[in-house]
Amino acid sequence: MDTRLESIFTKFNGSKDEIIPLLQSVQNEYGYLPEDTMLEIARFTNVPESRVYGVATFYAQFRFTPIGENRIMVCRGTACYVKGATKILEEIERELGIKEGETTPDGKYSLETVACIGCCSLAPCVMINKKVEAKLTPKKVAKLFKKGE
Amino acid sequence: MIKTEEDFKKVYMDARREWEILESGKKPIVMVGTATCGRSAGSLEVLDGIRESLKDHSVDATILEVGCIGLCYNEPLVTVLKRPDPAVFYGNISPDRVERLVEEHIVGDHPVAEFALGTMGERTVEGIPRLFDDSTLKPQVRRVLKRCGIIDPTNIQHYIAHDGYNGLFNALKLGPGQIIEELKRSGLRGRGGAGFPTGVKWEFAFKAKSDKKYVVCNADEGDPGAFMNRSVLESDPHAMLEGILIAGYAIGAANGYIYCRAEYPLALERLRIALRQSEELGFIGDNIMGKDFSFHIKIKEGAGAFVCGEETALIASIEGKRGMPSTRPPYPAISGLWGKPTIINNVETLASVSLIMQNNAEWFSQYGTERSKGTKTFALAGKVKNSGLIEVPLGITLREIIFDIGGGIIDDKEFKAVQTGGPSGGCIPAALLDTPVDYDSLKSAGAIMGSGGMIVMDEDTCMVDIARYFLDFTRKESCGECVPCRLGTKQMLDILNDITDGRGTLEDIDLLEEIAEGVKMGSLCGLGQTAPNPVLTTIRYFRDEYEAHVKEKKCPSKVCKALIHYRIIPEKCIGCQACYKICPVNAIRGKPKEVHVIDQEKCIRCGLCFITCPQKVQAIECVSGQPEIGG
Numbered sequence: 001m002d003t004r005l006e007s008i009f010t011k012f013n014g015s016k017d018e019i020i021p022l023l024q025s026v027q028n029e030y031g032y033l034p035e036d037t038m039l040e041i042a043r044f045t046n047v048p049e050s051r052v053y054g055v056a057t058f059y060a061q062f063r064f065t066p067i068g069e070n071r072i073m074v075c076r077g078t079a080c081y082v083k084g085a086t087k088i089l090e091e092i093e094r095e096l097g098i099k100e101g102e103t104t105p106d107g108k109y110s111l112e113t114v115a116c117i118g119c120c121s122l123a124p125c126v127m128i129n130k131k132v133e134a135k136l137t138p139k140k141v142a143k144l145f146k147k148g149e
Numbered sequence: 150m151i152k153t154e155e156d157f158k159k160v161y162m163d164a165r166r167e168w169e170i171l172e173s174g175k176k177p178i179v180m181v182g183t184a185t186c187g188r189s190a191g192s193l194e195v196l197d198g199i200r201e202s203l204k205d206h207s208v209d210a211t212i213l214e215v216g217c218i219g220l221c222y223n224e225p226l227v228t229v230l231k232r233p234d235p236a237v238f239y240g241n242i243s244p245d246r247v248e249r250l251v252e253e254h255i256v257g258d259h260p261v262a263e264f265a266l267g268t269m270g271e272r273t274v275e276g277i278p279r280l281f282d283d284s285t286l287k288p289q290v291r292r293v294l295k296r297c298g299i300i301d302p303t304n305i306q307h308y309i310a311h312d313g314y315n316g317l318f319n320a321l322k323l324g325p326g327q328i329i330e331e332l333k334r335s336g337l338r339g340r341g342g343a344g345f346p347t348g349v350k351w352e353f354a355f356k357a358k359s360d361k362k363y364v365v366c367n368a369d370e371g372d373p374g375a376f377m378n379r380s381v382l383e384s385d386p387h388a389m390l391e392g393i394l395i396a397g398y399a400i401g402a403a404n405g406y407i408y409c410r411a412e413y414p415l416a417l418e419r420l421r422i423a424l425r426q427s428e429e430l431g432f433i434g435d436n437i438m439g440k441d442f443s444f445h446i447k448i449k450e451g452a453g454a455f456v457c458g459e460e461t462a463l464i465a466s467i468e469g470k471r472g473m474p475s476t477r478p479p480y481p482a483i484s485g486l487w488g489k490p491t492i493i494n495n496v497e498t499l500a501s502v503s504l505i506m507q508n509n510a511e512w513f514s515q516y517g518t519e520r521s522k523g524t525k526t527f528a529l530a531g532k533v534k535n536s537g538l539i540e541v542p543l544g545i546t547l548r549e550i551i552f553d554i555g556g557g558i559i560d561d562k563e564f565k566a567v568q569t570g571g572p573s574g575g576c577i578p579a580a581l582l583d584t585p586v587d588y589d590s591l592k593s594a595g596a597i598m599g600s601g602g603m604i605v606m607d608e609d610t611c612m613v614d615i616a617r618y619f620l621d622f623t624r625k626e627s628c629g630e631c632v633p634c635r636l637g638t639k640q641m642l643d644i645l646n647d648i649t650d651g652r653g654t655l656e657d658i659d660l661l662e663e664i665a666e667g668v669k670m671g672s673l674c675g676l677g678q679t680a681p682n683p684v685l686t687t688i689r690y691f692r693d694e695y696e697a698h699v700k701e702k703k704c705p706s707k708v709c710k711a712l713i714h715y716r717i718i719p720e721k722c723i724g725c726q727a728c729y730k731i732c733p734v735n736a737i738r739g740k741p742k743e744v745h746v747i748d749q750e751k752c753i754r755c756g757l758c759f760i761t762c763p764q765k766v767q768a769i770e771c772v773s774g775q776p777e778i779g780g
Contacts, residue, residue: 019468020452058471058628061411061452078374078568078604079530081618092753094733104735115455115622117415118376119189120530120604121221121537124638132189136354138760 004029007038014044019055023062032063041098060115066127068103068110072096073127077116082122084137089113093137153439157318160430161309163377168310173232177210177255179203180228180393181749183263184217184383185415185540186376188222189673191243197616201223206256214233216384217521218298218636219538220285221333225265226298229254229667230665235270237261238280281678285535285554290524294540297384297659302419305426308387314432316506320395320439323506325355328399332502335510336522341367341458342573342599343675344521344588350492354400357490358685362402364393365486365493367463368409368416371455372571373622375602377526378496380538382409382416384424385500390446392499394432395506397444405444409452444599455626459674460485460493462628473630474674495600497526501780509601516542521587522605531568532559541586548582550720551605563608566690571747572619572626573679575686577614597679609709612691613698617645617684630771634677635666651711651775703774710754719744728758728769 008025012018020039026037033056042049055063074089096109103110111148117127119125122134133144151157159775171178181187181196183580196214203210214480217225223240227250230236237260242250246264253259260274267280280286308314318712320328329739354362366389370378381388409417424446427433450466464486466472485491494502501523505513514522521543527550530536534556541550547567551557557566566576575583577598584590588598606615621776624638644661647653665681672678688695696705704712717728717737724742737754739745745756762769 015469017467017470020466021450024450024452055469055471058454075371078571078602078618079536081373082531082604082606082615086682087756114337114412115371115453115626116373116375116412117185118370119186120374120528120602122189122375123530125189132185135190137751138227138757145222 001040002037005037009040009044012044014046016045016047019047019052020059023052023056027062031146032066065118066103068107070109071112071129072109072126073101073112073114073117074125075119075123075125076113077118077120077123079120080116083123087138088126088136088141091141092126095142118148128148150429151438154249154318156431158313161315163272164306164309170631172230173210173262173447175232177208177229177231177423178213178236179210179255180213180215180230180298182217182224182226183214184380184749185226185413186217186380188219188225188415192225193761194244195225195227195242195247196246199251202248202251203255205636206251207724208255209256209384213301215300217380217538219294219380219540220266220535220538223355228266228269229260230269231513232256234258234260235272237274237277238266238269239264239560240266247753263267264428271611276300284627285537285539286554288545288549288553289376289540290542291540292524293381293497293592294343294384294527294538295374296388297538300385301387302384303422305423305430308385308742309555312507313387314391315502316503317394317398317432318438320506321438321442325399325401328395328506329355329619331510332399332505335505335513336517337498337501337505337513338499338518338521338588339495339523340450340497340600342570342597344598347498350482350494351399353480357483359490361404361489363397363486363489363491364400364402364405365460365463366393366405366499367458367460367493367495368407368413368420369451369458369463369630370410370413370485370496370600372459372600373572373599374528374530374568374571374724375603375755375772376528377538377601379413379416380528381500381526382413382732383419386416386420387427388500388503389496390423390427391503392494392501393446394437394444395502396494396499397732398437398440398442402492403443403445406467407446407448408451408457408467409448411632413451417450424448431559434584440552454628456628456674459676462674464491471628473628476673497601506716509603515546518587519543520589525586525598525601527601529555529603529605532562532610533557533605534559541724544585546583546585547577548748550586550603551582555605558605558607562603565608565610566606566612567604568596568604568615568683569602570597570679570682572598572603572623572674572684573597574602574607575682576615576690577686578690580690583720595682595689597682600686610708611649611706612687612694613704614649614706614708616684616687617642620645623676623680627680629691631671631673631677633668633671634680636653637664637672637677638680640664641668641681645684647730648695648698648703649709651698651702653695655696655698655699658688658692658695700770701774705711705773707771707773712775713754713771714749714772714774715747715752715754715756715759716770716772716776717745718770719749719768720769723768725763725766727761727763731757731761734759747779752776
C-alpha cells in the first residue's frame, strides 16, 4: 500500500462512520479519489468496496479524476443567478475554451459550478482556488484571465 | 482551567476587566472585518496595508480581526477607536484609502468623515452620525448578531467578556427540567426552516430513556442564497458551542456533533479554534464547572449534499452512509444517531438558546408575534441596494425589510418578487409586500420562513426561469430514494425547460401544477415535500408570465434565450465595429462606418454585443419574442 495512504490511516481507527472523513483525507492528499484507494478504505473499515463507492458517488465533493492546477468554482446560488451568474459562466467557458466540469488540456484550469459560496451580498462571484472574486461582470472576467491569474 | 463555579466567575471578571482596559486604554484600536465576505472584497490586503502604514508612522495600535457586522454592501469595513473620540466605523475602505485613514485618524486625531458610516455607541463626532441611526440598522434588533463584527472570534476572552458562557453557567444552576420549561416559555421555534418548538423537541429527547444521547448542530447551510450561519460561525462561533453544551446538559447527552459544510473553509477554521479554546478552559470536557456533566464535541465536515440538511439524512451522513432520509416517526428525538435519542438544531437556534439562558424567556419573547417569538437573521441579497446580513423582530413586514432596511431596488427598478426559504420556499409578489414575516404568514403565502435566505427580484428577473432554476437544483439534489421526488422533480424540470425554450403549451401549466401537488403529498422527506413550492408560487402569482411564454412565445423579462433576440437599431449604429469584433460566433456583419446587422440564425444570444456597444451609442436592443428569421 502507498505510504501516503498508510499515514492517512494512522489517524483513524477504522470504524464505519469514518468513511466520509477518510475519503476527504484521501482526496486532500491526492487531489481526487484513485480507484485503488477506495478498495483500501473498504478493507480498512471492513465494509464492501461497493459501500465505499456508493458513499463517494453520493456526495458532490468527491472526484474520481484529477483536477487542474487552478480550481475555478462558479457560484450558482440564487443571488448570483439573478445577478447574471450564467453569463459569467459562459464568459469563463469562452475564455478557457472548456465547459463546466472540464479541465484545460494543459492541466492549468478546472471549471466547476457550486451551489452557493455564501457571498450573496457580493454577487455574482467565483472562487478561484480559495480566493473569492466578487461583483463580477463578463468584462471583469475577461480581464481576470488575461492577467494570467 | 475552570473547575468550579467560582473559577468561572473569576475568569468572567478577568475577561471583562481586560476588555475594559482594551476599550479605555491609550492605544488606538483598529478592527478589520475579515469574514469571507470581507475577504472577497479585499479586507486582507487592507489589513496588511494598515499594518505597514502603522509601522511606517511608528504608531503602536491594537489590530483586531473581527467578523461580519452584516453591512456587506460596504465591505471592506474598518473600525477605528482612538480616544477620546468614540469608535468610528468606516466602509468601502479599499487599499488605496488606507494611508489617508491612518494618517488622518490614527496619527492625526481627525476622523475621516468622507469614509465614515457612523460612530459606534451613543456619542457622535462632528460630521459623523451615529451608526445605529442609519436607516439600514435602525429597524433592526441585533441579538444573535450582537457580537458579530465587534469581537475577535478567535479570542474566547472577548466572548466571555460579552456575557459568553454565562448562559451555560445559569443553565447548570437551573437543571434540565427548568431549562426546558424556560425554552418552552420563550416560544423559540427552530431557525432552520420548519419552525418546530425547540423546547418541545428537547423535552422528547429528555424524556426518552437511553444509555446514550446525542446533540447535533446542523451547520450544513445548503440553501443557495443563504449565509446567516456562515456569518455567525465566522464571527461568533462560541455562541453556538455554548448552545450545544446547554442542549447536552438539558437532555442528558455526553456527545455532540457539528455538521458543517466543507464549502465554508473559514467557518470551519474558526470553529476548530473556538472548540480548542473552549476545551482548554474547561467549558467542554469532564465535570464541567464542577457538575456531574461531561460533554465532548466533534466536527464533521459535510461533503456537499443539500439533502443532508434534512435531519434523518444528516444522521445517515454522520454514520458514514449515503445521506438518504428515512421515514419519521420515529423522530430523531426518540431514535436518531445510532438509534439513540438525538436532537438536531440549527446554528441560529443554538445561538438563541445561549441568549435565552444568558437572559430569560421574557427577554427573548418581548419581540415577535403571538406564535413566532424573538428575532430572526436574514441574508438579504439579490437586486436590493443594501444587501447584507440583518436581524429583525419577527412580525416585521417584507416591505420594511426590503425598502427600509434594504433601501429598495438597485437602480430604482421595479420590485417584482422576494424569494424566501431557498429551494423549499416560494416567491412572494409585490401585492403581498405587507405580509408580516413570521412562520405562519409566510406559509400561508405559499413560501416558508426557511433558514433566512431572502432574495429580492426585480423586473429583469423571469419568474418562469427562476422556477426552472430551483427545479434544476432540487432535481440534482434529490437523493433518488422515493419516486415522487426523483421522477417528479425531473418531470417538472422537463416541462419548465420546454416552456423557457419556447415549446410549452397551456396544458403544460396545468400539468405542472398537478405534478407539483403530487410531489408535495407523496415525497418522503422535506426536500421533495417542499421542492414544488417555487413552481406553485410562481404559477399562483405570475401566471401571466407563464402564459406569455407559451401563448405569445415571449419572455417579458427578456431572460429566456429562446424567446428573445438582439437587434441593431440602424438609425443609431455608427459602424464602430465593436460588436463585430466581440461576437464569438461571427453573427454580425458590417463594414466600418456602415450600419451593422445581426444574423439571427447564427446568433446565440449571449448578449456580448449588447454590453459592448458604447454607452453613448446604445444601438443594440434586446427584444422580447422570437426573431423573424430572414427579416
